[in-house]
Amino acid sequence: MTTWPTGVRGLAWGADHNPEQWPESVWAEDVALMRRAGVNLVSVGIFSWALIEVEEGRYEFGWLDRALDRLHEGGVRVDLATATASPPPWLTTAYPEVLPETAGGVRLSHGSRQSYCPSSGVYREKAVALARALAERYREHPALAAWHVGNEYGCHVSRCFCDRCAVAFRAWLRARYGDLEPLNEAWGTAFWSQRYGSWEQVLPPRATPSLGNPGQLLDFDRFSSDALLELFTAERDVLREVTPGVPVTTNFMVTWTFGALDYWRWAAEVDFVSNDHYTRAEDPERHVELAFSADLVRGLAGGRPWLLMEHSTSAVNWQRRNLAKEPGELRRNSFQHVARGADGTLFFQWRQSRAGAERYHSAMVPHAGPDTRVFREVERVGAEYARLAELVGSTVEASVALVYDWQSRWALGQPAHPTADFSYQDHALALYRALWRAGVTVDFVPPGADLSGYAAAVLPALYLVDDATPYERYVEGGGRLLVTYLSGITDGRGHVHLGGYPGAFRELLGVRTEEFHPLGEGAAVALDDGSTARVWTEDLRTEGAEVLASYADGPLAGVPAVTRNDRGDGAAWYLACGLTGDGLDRLVRGVLAHAGVPRGPEGVxxxxxxxxxxxxxxxxxxxxxxxxxxxxxxxxxxxxxxxxxxxxxxxxxxxxxxxxxxxx
CATH class of the missing domain: 2.60.40.1180 (Golgi alpha-mannosidase II)
Structure with missing residues (x-):
């Protein structure tokens, strides 16, 4: 099986190219500028359904033929999209049941993008038919390097609550639980008189008078991720049938804005992993979040090279304040991704749009044209990438693992938790930032992964844990493990482990928490080592663990806040509070030192x-x-x-x- 865009020499460099937005008189200039900038790969046709299938069953390929021919003549390879990311108005008008519905029962209309229900049989039939038509048309085209299915699945409609989704959700639940009694047990439906007596009573978690059922919410998140994955695999399977030698991917969104899909499951279904990433413009340390996301994508790729399908040359159009990137930032961002395992980086998009919702989103060729700082920086990086072809296929080595779990993120994002101030993503990023500042390269791994090859590992809020045995085995074998609060609290169903927190990890950590003590808005407490904690504290008792720091003030003064428990040949730390800044840095560096992990240089x-x-x-x-x-x-x-x-x-x-x- 081919696992990289075919015919791409050296590092991939290019953009999402949308020739349909421009008169054909511009296309020749585009290819000339691409050659000047060193572009060797572009994505084409991502949002072109309405211009390819102009009405039901009638295709017009002429413009796309000419665009691909011109790119091939210019030496540019093509990641050809199936164009199914945005159904055309003729489809949603003729078949309004394709449209998705919100939890409140509002049917969303066409007029933007992703206006489809993942459980719609009509949408799937039409999308697969279009994918087949494109594959049969272009299977022998010399520019074809890869297939790009859909686009950013779940970005705008990650959950649909319509009647079709209700039917599909029931089928998914039947496959998972078999019958209603295990479902009732898993969801704890004895609470609030929610017991289900027939499958027809089971619904998606629509708008209700009060708090929804946590088990239902968690399973609906799982179902919704799987439902979108089924759409991808339906198109992928057709493409593999018609063009077996052409690799297939779709662009993930491992970024600070998005967490709706379980990408550990998705990564196994693509021929190569690709990702879209955009920095948070107003974050002065946005390059750290970029590194976090790039390392996480490398983890999804199993350590193999991956492709950055989209990032921005400068400003985007969808943040509250769309700040332009600083001079040199485009270059630094590109090389960060390459450093962390990408064998190519592409932008959205090639030429900045004149019209449409993203007309103020930056591009390789800005509105002002090629005589601009942005394009000159594009040319520079393109020339530098040409000197780095020897990096292709190489891998990144890391000595520290961070366990990341989208399902724990979903569960902790539900209402009715001890505090609304906790964010799984922010918490994981804070720990990663401390590792980044220590100059340590991190591998991201899924829950239950083999950690034996790592000197140290970090578990940020691994909330859903059935069995802590793999982590106990790791520590006993000599590993150093840092476990944070809100880890091991429930099993995979969301049922709380009884006997005290942190539930599944109590024995390993040698501690027992009697009660959570989240802090009030903006509140902070001091620790006796000079650290400060915000958001979270716990009434903790040690049961064999060594106390490293305790609260110096507040209602829990004298209570342990940070502990270490030596076990076997290794040790396990427990962070029972929301350490901030220097305090978190010191803790992480202490774990690294105990594990014998050398620190890297500071400031670079x-x-x-x-x-x-x-x-x-x-x-x-x-x-x-x-x-x-x-x-x-x-x-x-x-x-x-x-x-x-x-x-x-x-x-x-x-x-x-x-x-x-x-x-x-």
Missing amino acids: EVVRRRGERAGAPVSWLVAVNHGGGDAELPAAGVELLSGERVTGRVVVPAGGVVVVRGEV
Whole structure:
């Protein structure tokens, strides 16, 4: 099976290209500018359904034929979309049952994108038919490098609550539970007189007078992720049938804005993992979240190279304040993704739109044209990527694992938890930020993954845990494990482990919490080691664990807040409070030191990729300096961007990048 876009030489570099938005007189200039910028891969046709199937069953491929021919003549490979991301108005008008419904029963209309219900048989039939027509038309086209199914599944309609989804949800539940008694037990329907006596009574979690059932909410999240995945695999299977040698992907959204799909399940269904990522413009440390997301995508790819399908050259159009990127930020962002395992980075989009909802979203060719700072930076990075072809296929090594769980994220995002101030994503990112500041490269792994290859591992709020045995085995074998509050609280159904918190992890951690003590809005408490905690505290008792820090004030003064329990050849830490800033950094660095993990340089992001060159093992040090002053690093080899030999030290300019090839 092919697992990378065919015919792409070196690192992939390009964009989402939308020739249908422009008169054909512009297309020749586009290809000329692509060659000038070093573009070698573009996505085409993502939102083109209405222009390909102009009415039901009538296809007009002429414009797409000409666009692909011109790209091929210019030496640009094509990631061809199935165009099913946005049903055309003729479809939703003729078949209004295709449209999705909100939990409150409001049917959404066409007029933007993703206006379809994932359980709609009509949508699936029409989408699969279009995918087949495209595959049969272009299976021999010389520009075809990969298939791009849909687009950002679940971005706008991640959950639909219509009657068709009710039927599909029941079928999903039948497959999961068999009959109603296990369902009633799993959902705890004895509470509030919710027991179901027939399948017809079971509904999606629509708007109700009060709080919904947590088990129902969690299972509906699982179902909804699976329902969208079935849409993807339906198209994918047709493409594999017609074009078996062409790899198939869809663009994930592993970013701070989105968490609706369980990408651990999705990653197993694509031929190569691709992702869209956009930074939060007003976050001064947005490059840290970028690193978090890139490492998480590499984890989804199983450590193999992956493709950044979209990011922005400058401002986006959908944040409250769409700030332009700083000079050099486009370049730094691109190299960050490459450092963390991407074998290519593409943008949305090639040419900035004149009309439509995204007309103020930046592009490789801005409204002002190629005589601009953005395009000059695009040209520079394109030329630099051409010098880095030898990185293709190499991998990233990491000594620390972070367990990330979308299902725990869903469960903790439900209402009626001890505090509304907790965010799973923010919590995981805070721990990652402490690891990033320590200069440590992180692998993301799913719950239950084998951790034996890692010196240390972090479990941020692993809420849904049936069995802690894999983590106990890891610690006993010599691993160092940091477990945070809100871990092990419930089993996979959402039923609380009785006997005290943190439930499944009590024995491993040697602690027992009697009661949660979340803090009031904006409140903070001090710890006796000088740290500060916000959002969360617990009334904790030790049962064998060593106390590392206790509360210095507040109602829990003197109560343990951070502990360590030595077990077997390893140790397990418990963070029972919302440590912030320097306190969290010190804790994480203490765990790393105990595990013998060396710290990296401060103030500059450094990652190593490893592979082979001319049959010999080599490594590439990729360093990105986000600061305002030059940084100096130990290194030896050849700096590939300049071609200069490095003997002992290399300077990373302020806001700059270096890539040094050295022998292993």
